[in-house]
Amino acid sequence: MRDSKLDLWVFAALPPELELLVRNLNASEQGQEAGARWFLAETKKMRVGLGLTGVGVASACFSLGSFLACIPAPRAIMVGSCGALPGSGLQVGDSVVASSESFSELGVLDKPGIGDPEDLKGLGLEQEIPLDKGLGEVLLGAARGLGRARLGRLLTVAGVSASLAQARARRKRFQAMAENMEGYGLALASHKLGLEAAEVRGVSNKAGERDKSSWNLERAQVLAQEIVLAFIEGGPS
Numbered sequence: 001m002r003d004s005k006l007d008l009w010v011f012a013a014l015p016p017e018l019e020l021l022v023r024n025l026n027a028s029e030q031g032q033e034a035g036a037r038w039f040l041a042e043t044k045k046m047r048v049g050l051g052l053t054g055v056g057v058a059s060a061c062f063s064l065g066s067f068l069a070c071i072p073a074p075r076a077i078m079v080g081s082c083g084a085l086p087g088s089g090l091q092v093g094d095s096v097v098a099s100s101e102s103f104s105e106l107g108v109l110d111k112p113g114i115g116d117p118e119d120l121k122g123l124g125l126e127q128e129i130p131l132d133k134g135l136g137e138v139l140l141g142a143a144r145g146l147g148r149a150r151l152g153r154l155l156t157v158a159g160v161s162a163s164l165a166q167a168r169a170r171r172k173r174f175q176a177m178a179e180n181m182e183g184y185g186l187a188l189a190s191h192k193l194g195l196e197a198a199e200v201r202g203v204s205n206k207a208g209e210r211d212k213s214s215w216n217l218e219r220a221q222v223l224a225q226e227i228v229l230a231f232i233e234g235g236p237s
Contacts, residue, residue: 006073007046010228011064013055013182016218017080020225021050025232033070036063048232049073053182057103057156060185068189075135078186078199079228081220082154082178083207085171086164090150090178090203092216095143095223097136098154098199101187102128102174105158113159113166114173128153128174129187135198142230143200146223152177154199156184160207167208179207200227 012018018039021027025041027050032038039050049071053063068076084090106127107117117125136151143149155176161167170179183199190197202220205212 005047006049006071007075008232009049009051009067009071009073009076011051011053011060011067011076011078011186012080013053013060014080014221015052017221017225018050018052020222021079021229024229025050033066036066038067043232046232053185056181057158057185060182061188064185064189068193068195073195075196076186076190077135077139077197077228077231078183079224080180080182080201081204081217081224082180082201083160083167083205084178084203085155085176085207086168087171088150088152088177091148092203092205092214093219093223094148094150094203095146095227096154096177096201096203097140097143097149097151098131098183098187098201099133099136099151100128100130100153101156101183101199102153102176103156103184104170104174104179111169111173113157113161114170126188126191129184129191131187131190131198132196135196139198139200139227139231142234143227145230146226149227150177154183154201155179157181162208162210164208167206170207178203200224
C-alpha cells in the first residue's frame, strides 16, 4: 500500500480517454495498482491521479476499489464516451454530466437488459446512486463553456443496447439520458467510501444504432477530457 495521497482521481476505461489529460498535465506513468495503469500529475493547485479501469462495470469496480484503497483522494471524476438514449435531446458531439448512475441489469430481469431489484430489496441492492451535486455543477459550467451540455441521469449497462427498441425501453424505464459501461462503479465506490464524485461524458453515438459510420468516438473522448482539464486548471486548491 502506498502512503501518497491525491487531491483528485480522474478515471477512464481506455487509454484514449486519458491521453489528452496525460499530455496536457505532463503526467508521468507510475506503474500499476492491482494490474491497472495510472499516471501522476502535479499542478500548481492539486495532485491528480489518472487511472485506467478497463471496460465494463465489473472491471471498473475492481480497479476503482484498488486505486481508492491504495491511494486515497477526496474527489474523483470519471470521463469517457456514451450513447445518447432516444428522447434525451442529446446529439453526437454534446456532453453530459451525470446527476446519478443506475445499473440497468441489477435485479430480476423483467425485460432484455432491464432489471428490477424490488423482489431482491432485502439484499440491499441500490439500482440508482446519486453523484455529488456540487462537483457536478462545477463540471457542467466547464462543459457549457465548450459547447452543448446537459445534466441528467446516466445508465450503466452490462451490454449496450442492440437496437433502438431496446434503447427506448431503457430510456422509458430509467429516464436516463445516455448509456455507458462503467459509471455505476464510480457511483458505488463514492457512496461506500464517502467521496465527492462526478462523471462527464461526450456523446459518441445514439444508443441502439450499431452503424458506426455515424459515430464520433474520438471527439467524445477528447471533449470529456477538455472539460475536466478546464476544471483542473481553474479549480480550487
